[in-house]
Amino acid sequence: MNGQIVRLTYVSLALVGVLVVMTTYWQTxxxxxxxxxxxxxxxxxxxxxxxxGLVFSWKPRKRLARNTERKVERKSLFxxxxxxxxxxxxxxGYSTVERSRTGLExxxxxxxxxxxxxxSTLVDKALDEFRGKPVEGNDVVTTLDLDAQEVALAELGAxxxxxxxxxxxxxxxxxxxxxxxxxxxxxxxxxxxxxRIEADCQPAAPLLNRASAGLYVPGSTxxxxxxxxxxxxxxxxxxxxxxxxxxCTVYGKRVNNFDxxxxxxxxxxxxxxxxxxxxxFCNIGKTLGAKRILDTxxxxxFYERPPLETPTDERAPSGLYQRRQLYYPKQDPDVDxxxxxxxxxxxxxxxxxxxxxxxxxxxxxxxxxxxxxDKIVGPGGxxxxxxxxxxxxxxxxxxxxxxVATMMRLAVERGTGTAAQLSGYSVGGKTGTGETGxxxxxxxxxxxxxxxxxxxxxxxxxxxxxxxxxxxxGATAAPIARAVMxxxxx
Amino acid sequence: xxxxxxxxxxxxxxxxxxxTALASVTIARESEISASAVSYGAVFLALYxxxxxxxxxxxxYADGALLPLTAVLTAFGLALNxxxxxxxxxxxxxxxxxxxxxxxxxxxxxxxxYRVLESYRYLFGIAAVFLLLLPSVPGLGERVxxxxxWIDIGPLRFQPGELAKICLILFLAGYLREKREVLAQGRxxxxxxxxxxxxxxMLVIVQTNDLGSALLNFGIFLAMLYVATGKALFVxxxxxxxxxxxALLYNAIDRVHERVTIxxxxxxxxxxxxxxxxxxxxxxxxxxxxxxxxxxxIGNGGFGGTGLGEGTFTSTDxxxxxxxxxxxxxxxxxxxxxxxxxxxxxxxxxxxxxxxxMRIALRAQDGFSKLLAAGLTFxxxxxxxxIVGGVLRLVPLTGITLPFVSYGGTSIVANFLLLxxxxxxxxxxxxxx
Numbered sequence: 049m050n051g052q053i054v055r056l057t058y059v060s061l062a063l064v065g066v067l068v069v070m071t072t073y074w075q076t077x078x079x080x081x082x083x084x085x086x087x088x089x090x091x092x093x094x095x096x097x098x099x100x101g102l103v104f105s106w107k108p109r110k111r112l113a114r115n116t117e118r119k120v121e122r123k124s125l126f127x128x129x130x131x132x133x134x135x136x137x138x139x140x141g142y143s144t145v146e147r148s149r150t151g152l153e154x155x156x157x158x159x160x161x162x163x164x165x166x167x168s169t170l171v172d173k174a175l176d177e178f179r180g181k182p183v184e185g186n187d188v189v190t191t192l193d194l195d196a197q198e199v200a201l202a203e204l205g206a207x208x209x210x211x212x213x214x215x216x217x218x219x220x221x222x223x224x225x226x227x228x229x230x231x232x233x234x235x236x237x238x239x240x241x242x243x244r245i246e247a248d249c250q251p252a253a254p255l256l257n258r259a260s261a262g263l264y265v266p267g268s269t270x271x272x273x274x275x276x277x278x279x280x281x282x283x284x285x286x287x288x289x290x291x292x293x294x295x296c297t298v299y300g301k302r303v304n305n306f307d308x309x310x311x312x313x314x315x316x317x318x319x320x321x322x323x324x325x326x327x328x329f330c331n332i333g334k335t336l337g338a339k340r341i342l343d344t345x346x347x348x349x350f351y352e353r354p355p356l357e358t359p360t361d362e363r364a365p366s367g368l369y370q371r372r373q374l375y376y377p378k379q380d381p382d383v384d385x386x387x388x389x390x391x392x393x394x395x396x397x398x399x400x401x402x403x404x405x406x407x408x409x410x411x412x413x414x415x416x417x418x419x420x421x422d423k424i425v426g427p428g429g430x431x432x433x434x435x436x437x438x439x440x441x442x443x444x445x446x447x448x449x450x451x452v453a454t455m456m457r458l459a460v461e462r463g464t465g466t467a468a469q470l471s472g473y474s475v476g477g478k479t480g481t482g483e484t485g486x487x488x489x490x491x492x493x494x495x496x497x498x499x500x501x502x503x504x505x506x507x508x509x510x511x512x513x514x515x516x517x518x519x520x521x522g523a524t525a526a527p528i529a530r531a532v533m534x535x536x537x538x
Numbered sequence: 539x540x541x542x543x544x545x546x547x548x549x550x551x552x553x554x555x556x557x558t559a560l561a562s563v564t565i566a567r568e569s570e571i572s573a574s575a576v577s578y579g580a581v582f583l584a585l586y587x588x589x590x591x592x593x594x595x596x597x598x599y600a601d602g603a604l605l606p607l608t609a610v611l612t613a614f615g616l617a618l619n620x621x622x623x624x625x626x627x628x629x630x631x632x633x634x635x636x637x638x639x640x641x642x643x644x645x646x647x648x649x650x651x652y653r654v655l656e657s658y659r660y661l662f663g664i665a666a667v668f669l670l671l672l673p674s675v676p677g678l679g680e681r682v683x684x685x686x687x688w689i690d691i692g693p694l695r696f697q698p699g700e701l702a703k704i705c706l707i708l709f710l711a712g713y714l715r716e717k718r719e720v721l722a723q724g725r726x727x728x729x730x731x732x733x734x735x736x737x738x739x740m741l742v743i744v745q746t747n748d749l750g751s752a753l754l755n756f757g758i759f760l761a762m763l764y765v766a767t768g769k770a771l772f773v774x775x776x777x778x779x780x781x782x783x784x785a786l787l788y789n790a791i792d793r794v795h796e797r798v799t800i801x802x803x804x805x806x807x808x809x810x811x812x813x814x815x816x817x818x819x820x821x822x823x824x825x826x827x828x829x830x831x832x833x834x835x836i837g838n839g840g841f842g843g844t845g846l847g848e849g850t851f852t853s854t855d856x857x858x859x860x861x862x863x864x865x866x867x868x869x870x871x872x873x874x875x876x877x878x879x880x881x882x883x884x885x886x887x888x889x890x891x892x893x894x895x896m897r898i899a900l901r902a903q904d905g906f907s908k909l910l911a912a913g914l915t916f917x918x919x920x921x922x923x924x925i926v927g928g929v930l931r932l933v934p935l936t937g938i939t940l941p942f943v944s945y946g947g948t949s950i951v952a953n954f955l956l957l958x959x960x961x962x963x964x965x966x967x968x969x970x971x
Contacts, residue, residue: 049765049766049768049905049908049909050900051768052764052765052766052768053765053896053899053900053908053912054896054900055764056761056764056765056896056912056916057892057893057896059761059916060892060896060915060916060919060920061889061892061893061919063919063920063922063923064885064888064889064892064919064922064923065885065889066923066927066932067885067922067923067926067927067930067932068881068882068885068886070927070930070931070932071836071873071878071881071882071885071930072878072882074833074836074837074873074930075836075837075839075840075841075873075877075878075881076840076841076878078837079837079838079840082833082834082837082838083837083838085805085822085834087820087822087823087830088834088837089831089834089853089859090831090834090835090837090838090850090851090859090860090874091834091837091838091850093850093852093853093854093859094838094844094850096854097850120854120855120856121856122567125854127854145853145854145855
């Protein structure tokens with residue numbers, strides 16, 4: 049029987065040995081994946097024993113998130129407080145026991161809880177653990193301009209919409225406001241109060257970061273991309289002239305200008321953008337075809353999630369959507385290029401994306417990576433991460449960008465965007481009104497850049513979107529953009 | 539050095555481990571070393587020294603590694619149970635005391651010749667079936683987690699399956715020793731006992747809805763049948779029958795179906811029907827939440843663990859995050875607090891225990907002793923595999939205990955009986971003629 053017993057020994061030892069292998073798998077290979085899962089209550093609660101890093105605004109330097117310590121069964125637990133409440137709720141997010149985390153609190157959790165593996169922090173952390181002291185997390189300094197953030201939220205008021213303002217030279221996000229906002233202090237114990245928040249839209253969805261995850265019909269703001277595509281194709285010049293009959297025919301259907309009563313007659317491309325003439329862009333679209341315009345849009349960052357530091361699912365890619373899925377046409381006739389050229393036809397964009405577009409035009413075509421984090425500082429003051437400006441790519445040639453910039457400046461100087469004029473600055477902008485066909489339910493836009501003068505690159509780019517409007521983008525969104533730009537530049 | 543002196547050294551080392559573990563749990567809990575922690579360690583050591591003296595008197599030639607290994611395993615169990623719930627820790631200590639008493643009694647009673655047990659083989663067989671079906675007797679059985687594995691007698695909760703396992707091994711050792719030559723011929727009619735026991739295993743699943751104990755007992759049977767006959771065909775046929783039978787029952791019994799679904803797909807991206815609250819929920823928040831939480835606990839331990847007493851098992855308001863932590867999920871608690879190093883050390887103890895047990899089977903002189911030692915050892919290994927494998931999502935999760943570590947009186951007593959059996963066989967084999 050001994051032969052059998054020896055074989056049974058191997059089997060028995062293998063049975064226990066495979067347990068060692070599986071334990072190793074869960075504790076090493078799979079550990080990071082398990083820790084990242086949203087329903088991981090163990091990790092979530094364990095993180096509360098860490099003296100979590102603070103979150104600061106950039107200017108003025110204020111604490112957007114701090115901790116309150118509470119002893120539970122002899123253990124120190126650190127709970128989050130957000131002194132500025134709803135002011136930066138969507139960027140900072142929240143960290144709670146019951147509802148997990150959002151915003152930077154989620155995406156930078158490893159830094160905030162010091163579980164990021166860097167040799168110096170690892171030693172400190174091990175020492176803290178050994179001494180029984182709570183582990184100290186790393187502080188995050190955001191790029192937010194708190195005063196301007198406040199102006200943006202106040203201007204949005206009860207309207208549903210968002211404002212994104214960034215420095216196009218560096219990509220640093222100065223304002224990221226989404227309305228309606230919510231008080232993150234209420235999430236843990238008073239969530240019902242958040243679900244009762246009402247605004248001028250249904251559903252109010254206060255938790256949604258409309259600035260980076262809200263998808264809207266771009267309307268005429270998309271003409272900036274069409275114009276850039278037209279110039280890049282070398283088939284058109286700013287002075288190319290068109291005859292505007294007041295409408296354009298696509299697939300046998302008439303597409304009207306915003307105001308059909310007075311056709312512009314013969315116009316050049318520059319004037320067409322200044323006064324947002326639909327028929328001109330419709331014809332450009334038909335000439336270029338959808339794919340060429342979309343390829344230019346891609347150069348501006350469409351069809352990819354903008355690389356912000358917030359969680360992936362809080363950032364949506366812009367582009368054509370079909371059945372809630374991002375969709376790229378296989379061939380030109382799949383898409384109505386005429387209507388797409390002025391921002392209709394299933395085109396959906398985020399305010400963040402449009403701020404990036406305006407910014408790239410304002411600085412000669414350089415598309416910078418948007419960044420909401422300035423630096424991450426360890427407990428001893430050691431800078432663990434300093435975000436350096438990063439170029440995504442040259443979106444369009446400097447010549448094209450400058451030509452489109454000139455057109456946008458004209459739009460603010462004497463066209464549709466006069467409400468955004470700012471003394472002492474040269475502002476270029478583009479209005480947009482995404483019509484839904486229901487009165488009082490338009491999506492209105494204003495995107496702009498502002499610089500000291502026309503020669504120097506823009507210092508600021510902004511995108512404002514409003515839902516459920518009856519006015520035009522020039523009348524509703526442009527004044528908000530002006531107020532926020534003033535707050536940042538002053 | 540003789541086996542007994544090695545055993546004495548091992549027991550002393552185990553005492554130090556137990557004392558350190560208990561002290562470290564107390565420090566984490568009270569932020570100071572209390573006198574009680576030291577005295578717990580001393581009492582633990584005294585108990586095992588007493589057991590060692592009994593072995594010295596009754597089984598002087600027995601293997602010297604098993605008792606210290608058992609001491610280390612119970613030390614793990616006591617420290618963890620005390621850490622999770624001091625009251626459970628106290629009761630567990632009482633059960634270890636009782637277990638050691640039963641162990642000593644068994645050694646004393648069978649010190650001359652344990653082989654008299656062979657003549658009671660059919661009695662053991664009947665006892666095994668009786669014990670296995672006891673929980674499904676109406677009014678007596680208690681459903682815990684939807685599985686009937688427990689019976690309540692007065693204030694005592696009793697898990698008869700643990701004792702049934704020992705009885706089954708004793709029966710099989712006797713029966714197979716007698717019939718092995720006949721069975722080894724492998725004629726069609728020799729498959730009769732295989733079919734009968736397979737039928738019994740399926741009946742156990744139907745009655746208790748527990749895949750785990752059926753798998754354990756049927757696995758022990760197949761292993762012992764293989765050792766007795768050397769016919770791999772029996773094993774293959776048995777496994778095929780078991781898998782086939784289980785697959786049929788999988789569709790017929792909701793409870794079994796649910797366990798397997800949880801095992802295959804613990805996480806869902808879409809909400810599925812949740813039987814717990816009648817709503818649509820993600821499976822990780824409903825049916826599979828125990829398993830998923832257990833994996834999170836293991837993952838949170840990482841390489842070095844959080845340290846004894848420092849793991850996270852409760853929410854910030856004190857609610858328990860993992861249910862049945864002391865019994866079914868003790869391994870996930872160990873893996874979190876002691877990390878990969880501690881969990882691997884624990885599993886290594888089991889491996890050495892198994893290796894020593896099989897060595898005893900190899901050295902035993904007669905068929906009954908060989909079958910008995912191999913059966914007991916394999917049962918020990920398979921039980922460890924089924925419960926820890928369940929926690930690690932290697933096999934469907936079941937409610938059997940981790941030998942010597944899980945909280946639970948019957949399990950402790952049954953495993954001390956198993957230890958006594960192995961030591962008796964070993965003593966006999968090593969005795970000078």
